[in-house]
Amino acid sequence: MPDQDPPQPAVASVEQRVDALQGALDARGLDPAKAVEEFTHLADEQWAPRNGARVVAKAWTDPDFRQRLLANGRDAVAELGLTMPKHHRHLVVLENTPTLQNVICCTLCSCTAFTIIGLPPDWYKDLEYRSRVVRQSRTVLKEMGLDLPAEVEIRVWDTTADTRYMVLPVQPPETLGWPEERLAEIVTRDGMIGVARL
């Protein structure tokens, strides 16, 4: 009979592991509590889809801005006071048309233009979306409630570098002539990811 293995210590819970890291950083005088507070403020208040919604609404109502936005997204959103992290050196805005649907994803991790379209939702980071949307785009979109007519071409954009993408949805015809502020209210995060039409 082999000797019995001694009892193994259990894996710490994720909460215990976060506490451990925060405690270790705190013990080194780095003030992680303040960093958590600052991040929470940014995540809850600043990095929201309403930023991208303002960009979309302006692009719908101002053709010159739309041109600038499509030519250089980063500079154009800066006109609205919106910033991106330093390492996001390029923002590419993907214009949908009645016969073209752009969809963004990140198969390798979960990169997004989070300061513009908001932090990515849970399903965007899940294994299902990451594995399937590049290969089965039409099927996946249909499962998610977007049943595209056959004549609509699909382009999937895999965020494999630090270039960031956002989709410029088609303006619903019934909203033509609406003021910018009202238009911004109908733009959704999922529309800017490209899994929904407005």
Added chain:
Amino acid sequence: MDGMHDLGGKQGFGTVRYTLNATAFHAPWEKRANALHSFAVKLGIYNMDEYRHAIERMEPRHYLSASYYERTLTSLATLCVEKGLIPREELEQRAHGIFPLATPSAPGRTNVATRERFQQGDRVRVRLDYVPGHVRMPGYIRGKTGVVVSESPAYPFPDAHAHSVEAVDEPTYDVRFRTEELWPNSADPALVHVGVFQSYLERVE
């Protein structure tokens, strides 16, 4: 590395668990994990390529079973230990249990010497490179042919940047592939655009 993270085109996963107005966070610890990671990047403890690579280096069973923010947490902890900032023993003592970390890193590489500049419309092939360290080439495009649509500004070369290897910044090319060529007779017809680093590409004459 051909790791578990390289999910594009993998089969067997089910329906996307999609809900309207889905949130980014579901528990307070998730926000703290993300905050501490952002803090570490801000302090210069590691860069984003090192961060992504430490996630890729998670043991595959751990990677698949961990939630998104557990992966963030594991990468953060792994890099704090590897950089000598916090000993693993201290983390486990503070956590009152085992603190699973990522597996060790393989060597990185610098830019490919024979890389070349491409123009819009050029036909390119993704090199048949098998890279042991960090790489931002999804496996589903390896060896595949596409068309250059545009060029990005230059970025740090991830294969080097994740490993403290000297390299120059290089652009990525937005390369358009057809799913029918990526997965013949086994995909919904569509175009897939991938941001491909210059070093990963060669010209198709």
